[in-house]
Amino acid sequence: MALVVQKYGGSSLETAERIRRVAERIVETKKAGHEVVVVCSAMGDTTDELLDLAQQVAPAPPAREMDMLLTAGERISNALVAMAIHSLGAEARSFTGSQAGVVTTGAHGNARIIDVTPSRVREALDEGTIVLVAGFQGVSQDSKDVTTLGRGGSDTTAVALAAALEADVCEIYSDVAGVYTADPRVVPNAQKLEQVSYEEMLELAATGAKVLMLRCVEYARRYNVPVHVRSSYSDKVGTYIYGSMEDIPLEKAILTGVAHDRSEAKVTVVGIPDEPGYAAKVFRAVADAEINIDMVLQNVSKVETGKTDITFTLPRSEGAGAVELLTKRQGDIGFSKVVYDDHIGKVSLVGAGMKSHPGVxxxxxxxxxxxxINIDLISTSEIRISVLVKDTDLDEAVQVLHRAFDLGGDEVAVVHAGTGR
Amino acid sequence: MALVVQKYGGSSLETAERIRRVAERIVETKKAGHEVVVVCSAMGDTTDELLDLAQQVAPAPPAREMDMLLTAGERISNALVAMAIHSLGAEARSFTGSQAGVVTTGAHGNARIIDVTPSRVREALDEGTIVLVAGFQGVSQDSKDVTTLGRGGSDTTAVALAAALEADVCEIYSDVAGVYTADPRVVPNAQKLEQVSYEEMLELAATGAKVLMLRCVEYARRYNVPVHVRSSYSDKVGTYIYGSMEDIPLEKAILTGVAHDRSEAKVTVVGIPDEPGYAAKVFRAVADAEINIDMVLQNVSKVETGKTDITFTLPRSEGAGAVELLTKRQGDIGFSKVVYDDHIGKVSLVGAGMKSHPGVxxxxxxxxxxxxINIDLISTSEIRISVLVKDTDLDEAVQVLHRAFDLGGDEVAVVHAGTGR
Incomplete structure (x- = not known):
């Protein structure tokens, strides 16, 4: 008997019919003799509908109330799945994040899990019941208020519960059949990977692969939780994420895949004095505004002027704010101008094999x-190369890299639309 | 400074526009210098939509999960109202029933409030915040599961909070402007009452007046909470419910109003031996099935047969079940047949004045x-007369009684459609 944690994304729960199919799969797993804990996202468009309602009543709703509002979505889907399981003759009990012991920081809208104390979940499992836990939500350690975990939060809930319950596997079900060597919508012969190490998955998630969010992979790695990413619509094996890159024998280390990201923009601060402390002023200003920057490049100083340029990328949604901020502090920091470019894309190659293949x-x-295709900016890690290109070149860049490293298969990958949370 | 508890029904919260209007009223009350606690029902049709979803996934959903599902509705509306208040520049914090300390029995779908320990609510009020509490829901004392209070539950939440916080008044806002001498849809010149004693309101609620549910009035009476029933759409004073009938001087005691009820059916058990114990068997069988009976009549025994008939009324929704149950036990109880009639209506006259006016x-x-109009069955209390008539005669019965006791006013009452919970 194994303990299996299953997580179902919103599109897998979009209609009553799909909820019943999910319930069938859950009951099958239970009947196979396993203990089953299920984490559900909100149904299909529920979250968007709630966001829309919030927008209608208040232009800038407070984060605490936003969390109270949005967590209703997972409550609804979990209760419905529990009902569907019940109607198949099995026992099921649903718990809120708080009831399941998911304790978080107080950062509404983007809380982090501090601790999971799933005593009620364990008790219910001991009574032979299937347990459902509302994903994406927890309870703040200090204020006891309802919190949410931010994007991809339900995956993190599942992995965190799997860690706390010492589950044998955490299965992530969605409309994606696994982790691919590239996005199959861009590269039709992209291949599904059988296994990916935690480190490689971290790099893929960080560079734009949307299968799993970074925070979820970090959690799985820290607690050594085997994750199985698979499709809600078939019984086929998906991709297993487990094991450290360190444990892969050098000769078996391969290149995992090509990831891409369309969500960034580029800011160039032109004409900064090339003296100690000036670059720091730029990054301090940006950091104080809690803007996360990604790639950074400082040009070689022009001898005749003693000035240099600094370029960095950041989420496109924060671009306007960063430009405004820097412009305000132009005199203070001392540069000549700010150039903003959101017509960029990032393409990355990831794989433990990079370490042993110097020609990559x-x-x-x-x-x-x-x-x-012109390269604008390069950044690398031990197992990753990322470059910035023009947004119109991005798809082709993914395709040529995928081909150059011979990552393709013979079959065309099956693609479903949609995303979960 | 007073402490005011306000409760808003679902139709008052049906759209973003209405939610903003409710928020304005709440903020006005706060600005007038009062402490404000608000209890909201679920928005408009939310509950029906959730019930419909449940029906689609499971024909007979377990009550525990039904409660988890339905309580999402109040969570949504309360968070939205908090956001709307916030956007008007005031502070607001929403709590779930559990967070607000509403402790109930474990009877899912129809739980009773055992205790209210609103320490978090009190704390938030002390910080100068408007507090919102999700109505209709609580947490089971034993299992710590989410429970709901059954029909009219949000009114009960409001009154129970008002009692626990020793509020000065509990205002119930809905599309009804107050308590009327009769349903204005049946009697156009029905008058709004200024004040009704708890006992009279209990009798009105028990005999079909839908303004407040029986349980809510019972709670208000037990804890002596002044209730003000009024319209969400105007600033006019509604009806105050407070004070005991005992405190009304005899000469001021009046007839309060005419209530009617279309929701009952009549069961007649024919040919029961008129001997001790046989009637008890009938009522024990019905009670064991948890069917609530209302009016009861045992006919005078026919001398020639030594047999009698027993007639009782019950909610129409439970009629078929009761007939089936009795038919099954016909041999055991010993009667000749069961007759079922759902073409009946009940009309009642209520008022403390009845005690001092023998001719009523x-x-x-x-x-x-x-x-x-033929009278089928009569039942009375100290301050009420109820009779059963044919359903087709019901409206006319209400009208002639209202006229006979001179309860009408000169104006035609304003009627809004819809009900809250």
């Missing part, structure tokens, strides 16, 4: 050059 | 007789 960077650059 | 029953019966 060369092949990477050659492949893009051969396609006439 | 005579006038009552004469009025109906003059209109050619």
């Amino acid at each position: 960077t060369a092949t990477f650059c050659e492949a893009l050059a051969d396609a006439g | 029953t005579a006038t009552f019966c004469e009025a109906l007789a003059d209109a050619g």
Whole structure:
């Protein structure tokens, strides 16, 4: 008997019919002799509808009330799945995040899990019941208020529960059949990966792969939770995420895949004095505004002027704010102008195999050059190369890199639309 | 400074526009210098939509999960009202029933409030915040599960909070402007009453007046909470419910109003041996099935047969079940047949004035007789006369009684459609 945590995304729960199908799968798992804990996202468009309602009553709703509002969505879906399980003749009990012992920080809208004390879940499992836990939500340690975990929060709930319950596996069901060597919508012959190490998955998540959110992978890695990403619509095996890159024998280390990200913009601060402390002023200003920057490049100083340029990327949604902020502090920091560009895209190659294959960077650059794609900015880690290109070149960049590193398969991948949370 | 508890029904919260209007009223009350606690029902049709979803996934959903599902509705409306208040520049914090300390029995779908320990509410009020509490819901004392209070539950939440917080008044806002001498849809010149004692309101609620549910009035009476029933759409004073009938001087005691009820059916058990114990068997069988009976009549025994008939009324929704139950036990109980009639209606006259006016029953019966309306069954209390008539005669019965006791005013009452919970 194993303990299995299953997480179902919103599109898998969009209609009564889909809820019944999810319930069937849950009951099958139970009948196979396993203990089952299920985490559900809100049904289909519920969250968007609630956000829309909030917008109608208040232009800038307080985060605490937003959390109270949005958590209703998971409550509804979990109760409905419990009912559907019940109607199949099995026992099920649903719990809110708070009831399941998901204790978080007080950062409404983007709380982090501090601790999971699932005593009521454990008790219910001991009584032979299937347990449902509302994803994406918890209770603040200090104020006892309802909190939400931010994007991808339900995945994190599932992994955190799996860790606390010492589950054998955490299955993430969605409309995506697994982790692919590239987005199958961009690269039709992208292949599903059988297994990915935590480190590689972290890099993929950080560079735009939407299968799992970064925070969820971090949690799985820290507590060593085996994660199985798979499709809600078939019984096929998906992708297992487990194991450290360190444990992969060098000769087996491969290149995992190509990720891309369309959500960033580029800011260039032109004409900064090339003296100690000036670059720091720029980044301090941005950091104080809680803007997360990603790639950074400082140009070589022009000898004749003694000035330099600093370029960084950041989420496009925060671009306007950053420009406004920097412009306000132009005199203080001392630069000549700010240039903003949101027509960019980032493409990344990830894989433990990079460590043992020194020619990767060369092949990477050659492949893009051969396609006439200009590289704007490069950043690398031990197992990743990322470059910035023009947004109109992004799809082609993904395709040529995928081909250059021979990542494709013979079959065309099946794609479903939609995202979960 | 007073402490005011305000309760808003679902139709007052049906759209974002209405929610903003409710928020304005709440903020006005706060600005007038009062402490304000607000209890909201679920928005408009939310509950029906959730019930419909439940029906789609499971034909007979378990009550525990039904409660988890339905309580999402109040969570949504309370959070939205808090946001709307916030956007008007005032502070507001919403709490679930559980967070507000509403402790109930474990009877899912129909729980009773055992205790209210509103320490978090009190704390928030002390910080100068407007407090919102999700109505209709609580937490079970034993299992710590989410419970609901059954029909009219949000009114009960409001009155129970008012009692626990020792509020100065509990205002019930809905599409009804107050308590009327009769349903204005049946009697156009029905008058709004200024004040009604708890006992009279209990009798009105028990005999079909839908303004307040029986349980809510019982709670208000027990804890002596002044209740003000008024319209969400105007600033006019509604009806105050407070004070005991005992405190009304005899000469001021009046007839309060005429209530009617279309929701009952009549069961007649024919040919029961007129010997001790046989009637008890009938009522024990019905009670064991948790069917609530209302009016009861045992006919005089026919001398020639030594048999008698027993007639009782019950909610129409439980009629079929009761007939089936009795038919099954026919041999055991020993009667000749069961007759079922759901073409009935009940009309009641209520008022403390009845005690001091001995001619009331005579006038009552004469009025109906003059209109050619046959009385099927009579039941009385100290301050109420109720009779059963044919359903097709019900409206006319209400009208002639209202006229006979001179309860009408000169104006035509304003009627809004809809009900709250």
